[in-house]
Amino acid sequence: MPVSRPELSDSRVIAHVDMDCFYVQVEQRKQQSLRGQPTAVVQYNSWQGGGLIAVSYEARKFGVKRSMRGDEAKKVCPEIHLVQVPVARGKADLNSYRNAGSEVVTILSRRGRCERASIDEVYLDLTIAAEAMLVDNPPECLETISEEVVKSHVLGLEEDGSNAREKVGHWLTRSDASRRDKLLACGAFIVAELRLQVLEETEFTCSAGIAHNKMLAKLASGMNKPAQQTVVPFSSICKLLGMLPIKKMKQLGGKLGTSLQIDLGVKTVGDLLQFSEEKLQEYYGVNTGSWLWNTARGISGEEVKERLLPNSHGSGKTFPGPRALKTVPSVEKWLSELCEELSERLQFDLEQNKRIAHTLTLHAHAYKSNDIDSFKKFPSKSCPLRYGTSKIKEDALILFQAGLREYLGLYNFKISGNQNSGWGITGLSVSASKIIAIPSGTRSIMNYFHNQQETCPQVKLSSEKLIQDAPLLSPSENGGHMTLQSIEPWISCSEEDEETKHSLPLDRQLDKEMCKEKLPDKETSICSSPDAEVYRGWEKDQTESNGDYLTEKIRDSLESEEGKRKLNKEKGMSTISRYFQSQNSGDLLKVEHASTSKLSESPSLSDHQSEPPQENSPARGESSVDARLCSHIKLKRPAWSYDIDEIDQDVLNELPKQIQEEVQAWLRPQKRPHTVKRDSGIARYFLPAKNK
Ligand code: DCP
Numbered sequence: 001m002p003v004s005r006p007e008l009s010d011s012r013v014i015a016h017v018d019m020d021c022f023y024v025q026v027e028q029r030k031q032q033s034l035r036g037q038p039t040a041v042v043q044y045n046s047w048q049g050g051g052l053i054a055v056s057y058e059a060r061k062f063g064v065k066r067s068m069r070g071d072e073a074k075k076v077c078p079e080i081h082l083v084q085v086p087v088a089r090g091k092a093d094l095n096s097y098r099n100a101g102s103e104v105v106t107i108l109s110r111r112g113r114c115e116r117a118s119i120d121e122v123y124l125d126l127t128i129a130a131e132a133m134l135v136d137n138p139p140e141c142l143e144t145i146s147e148e149v150v151k152s153h154v155l156g157l158e159e160d161g162s163n164a165r166e167k168v169g170h171w172l173t174r175s176d177a178s179r180r181d182k183l184l185a186c187g188a189f190i191v192a193e194l195r196l197q198v199l200e201e202t203e204f205t206c207s208a209g210i211a212h213n214k215m216l217a218k219l220a221s222g223m224n225k226p227a228q229q230t231v232v233p234f235s236s237i238c239k240l241l242g243m244l245p246i247k248k249m250k251q252l253g254g255k256l257g258t259s260l261q262i263d264l265g266v267k268t269v270g271d272l273l274q275f276s277e278e279k280l281q282e283y284y285g286v287n288t289g290s291w292l293w294n295t296a297r298g299i300s301g302e303e304v305k306e307r308l309l310p311n312s313h314g315s316g317k318t319f320p321g322p323r324a325l326k327t328v329p330s331v332e333k334w335l336s337e338l339c340e341e342l343s344e345r346l347q348f349d350l351e352q353n354k355r356i357a358h359t360l361t362l363h364a365h366a367y368k369s370n371d372i373d374s375f376k377k378f379p380s381k382s383c384p385l386r387y388g389t390s391k392i393k394e395d396a397l398i399l400f401q402a403g404l405r406e407y408l409g410l411y412n413f414k415i416s417g418n419q420n421s422g423w424g425i426t427g428l429s430v431s432a433s434k435i436i437a438i439p440s441g442t443r444s445i446m447n448y449f450h451n452q453q454e455t456c457p458q459v460k461l462s463s464e465k466l467i468q469d470a471p472l473l474s475p476s477e478n479g480g481h482m483t484l485q486s487i488e489p490w491i492s493c494s495e496e497d498e499e500t501k502h503s504l505p506l507d508r509q510l511d512k513e514m515c516k517e518k519l520p521d522k523e524t525s526i527c528s529s530p531d532a533e534v535y536r537g538w539e540k541d542q543t544e545s546n547g548d549y550l551t552e553k554i555r556d557s558l559e560s561e562e563g564k565r566k567l568n569k570e571k572g573m574s575t576i577s578r579y580f581q582s583q584n585s586g587d588l589l590k591v592e593h594a595s596t597s598k599l600s601e602s603p604s605l606s607d608h609q610s611e612p613p614q615e616n617s618p619a620r621g622e623s624s625v626d627a628r629l630c631s632h633i634k635l636k637r638p639a640w641s642y643d644i645d646e647i648d649q650d651v652l653n654e655l656p657k658q659i660q661e662e663v664q665a666w667l668r669p670q671k672r673p674h675t676v677k678r679d680s681g682i683a684r685y686f687l688p689a690k691n692k
Pocket of ligand 1: 018020226
C-alpha cells in the first residue's frame with residue numbers, strides 16, 4: 001500500500017527483472033520439444049481444459065490469454081500444447097517454479113543488492129556497480145557494444161525502425177550526457193550482461209526495466225517483452241506518467257485508483273500534477289496524499305532490500321463454484337493438506353537457511369448465500385507460529401474457527417456448527433511470515449538457544465524447575481491442548497511494539513520476550529465475546545456431536561477471569577519450560593520446537609482487519625476542505641477500513657493470485673505520518689506545480 005518515501009538520491013540505478021511467461025519456460029526446459037511452440041500451463045483441474053495460468057508468447061500471437069480455459073485456447077490456437085501444473089496433495093505444486101526462480105536470483109545477485117519480489121521478479125540496486133563502471137570502464141570508451149545492449153529501449157528516444165539501434169547505441173555512449181544518464185547507461189550494460197548470464201545458465205529469458213527508482217523500473221520492465229530491456233531516463237518521466245492510465249500504476253489498480261478517477265476526474269498519473277500535496281492529503285490522508293503527490297512526479301525513495309530468499313511461505317487453494325467447502329470438517333481436511341506443505345517448507349528453510357518464521361496467517365475467501373451484507377469479507381487471522389506439522393494444523397484450524405465466527409456473526413456461527421447453513425469457502429490459504437535468520441556464527445540452532453538463555457537472568461533457572469512447572473504453563477503438556485487464555489494476545493502489544501520487536505535482531509527479540517513485564521491482559525476476539533454463553537452452547541453441541549478437540553480449546557478460552565490472570569502471570573515462563581521439555585523429550589522435533597517456542601506461544605489471534613487509526617481517517621480534514629467531496633469519498637470507500645499494517649506484502653505475493661487480488665481489494669491505503677524531502681532532485685524539478 002502507498003507509503004510515501006522521499007527520493008534517496010537523484011542517481012540511483014535500479015533494475016526490475018521479470019521472467020517471461022515464467023511457468024511456461026520452466027515447463028519448456030523440462031520438455032525441450034515444447035521450445036518455440038505455442039504452449040500454456042494450466043491448473044491441474046481439468047474442467048473445460050483447466051484454467052490457463054501462463055501463456056507462451058508464441059501462443060499469445062494467436063490471441064490466447066491467461067483468462068481463458070484450455071478448451072477455449074484450443075479453439076483459437078489448435079496447435080497449442082497445454083501442460084498441467086505439477087500436483088501434490090491434491091493441489092498445485094509450485095516447488096519446481098520456486099526453485100527455478102531461486103536459480104535466477106542467484107545469478108542476478110552477482111552485481112548488486114538483490115530483492116526477490118515474487119516467484120519470478122527481482123529488484124536490483126546496481127548503483128555501486130554502475131558507479132564503478134563509470135570510473136573504470138565508461139561506455140563512451142568501449143570499442144564494441146553487445147547486441148543485447150543496443151536492443152534496449154530508451155524512453156524518450158524516438159524508435160523509428162531502421163536506425164533505432166544506432167540511436168540507442170549513441171545514447172548509451174554519449175560523452176556529453178549528464179551523470180545521471182551515464183549511470184543509467186552503465187546500468188543498461190550491466191543488466192544486459194546479467195540477462196545473458198541468466199539465459200546461458202538457466203535457459204530462461206527475462207525482461208527488465210532500468211530507472212532511478214523501483215517504481216519506474218517496475219513500470220518499464222513490462223513495456224517491452226519478452227527478452228528485452230527498457231531504460232527510463234530522468235527526462236522521460238514526465239511524459240511517461242502523463243500518458244500512464246491511473247489504473248496501470250502499482251497500488252492504484254484498486255479502490256484508490258477508482259476513487260481518483262471518479263471523485264477527482266483523474267485519468268492518468270500525470271493528471272495528479274494539477275493537485276497540490278495539501279489537497280491530496282485532505283482527500284486521502286497525510287501519507288497517501290503525499291504518496292500520490294510524489295508518484296505523479298516519479299518520486300519514490302523505496303529501497304531495494306537485500307533479500308534472496310522469500311520472506312514468507314504460503315500454501316493455498318481455491319475451491320470455485322460447486323467445489324466450495326461447506327463444512328468445518330471439509331475445511332479441516334484441506335487445511336491439513338495446506339499445513340503439511342507449509343510445514344515442509346518451513347522445515348526446509350530452517351535446515352537449509354537457518355531461518356525461523358514467527359507468524360502464521362490464515363486467509364480465506366467465503367460467501368454467505370443468504371446474506372444481504374455481501375461485501376463482508378472473511379477476516380484474515382494470525383497467531384505466533386509454532387513449529388511442527390500438527391501444531392500448525394491445530395493453530396490454523398483455530399484461526400479458521402475464529403475467522404468463521406466473526407464472518408458469520410456469533411448467532412449464525414452457533415446455529416451452523418458443522419452443518420452447512422449457507423456459507424461456503426472458495427479460497428483457503430495459510431502462510432508463514434516474519435521470517436528471521438538465526439544470527440550467523442551460531443553453530444547450531446541448539447547452541448543459539450543456549451546462548452539466549454545466558455543473555456537473560458530470568459532464564460537462568462534450572463531445567464528441572466522449568467520442567468516441573470511445565471504442566472501448569474505449557475498448553476502442549478495439557479493433553480496436547482492449548483488454552484486460548486494461556487496465550488498472550490498479540491493485541492497486548494501495541495502494533496508498534498510488535499513491529500519494533502520484529503525489527504530487532506532475533507536475540508534481542510528473545511530477550512525482550514523473556515524479560516518483558518507482563519502487560520494487562522487483553523482478550524482475544526474469541527475470549528471477549530459478550531455472547532459467551534451462546535458460544536458455550538455451541539461448543540457443547542459440538543463436543544456432543546463430534547467430540548471435536550477444538551471445542552475443548554475454545555471452552556478453555558472461556559475459563560474464568562481468575563484462571564486467565566493466573567495463566568497470564570505464569571506464561572512468561574511457559575516457553576522456557578517448553579524449550580527445556582523439548583530438550584529432554586528426545587523428540588526429533590525438539591530443535592525446531594525449541595527454536596520457536598520462545599517466539600511462538602500458542603495462538604493468540606490477531607485480526608488483520610483492525611480499524612485504521614482515527615487520526616488518519618479520510619474524514620479528518622472535512623471541516624477544513626471541501627466537505628461535500630470528502631463525505632462523498634467517504635461514502636464511496638466503505639471497504640477502506642482494513643489495516644494493511646498487519647499484512648506483509650510479501651505474504652500476499654506468495655498466495656495464489658486469485659486470493660491476492662481478493663485480499664488487495666479489501667485493503668485500504670496505508671496512512672502513516674511521514675516527511676517529504678521537498679528539495680530532493682526530482683521533487684525540485686516539479687516544485688512549481690506543488691502549490692497549484
Ligand atoms: N501465475 C499464476 N496465476 C496467475 C498469474 C500468474 O499462477 N493468475 C503464475 C504463472 C506465471 C507466473 O505466476 O508464469 C508469473 O506471472 P506473471 O504475471 O509475471 O506472468 P508470466 O511470467 O507468465 O508472463 P509475462 O511474460 O507476461 O510476465
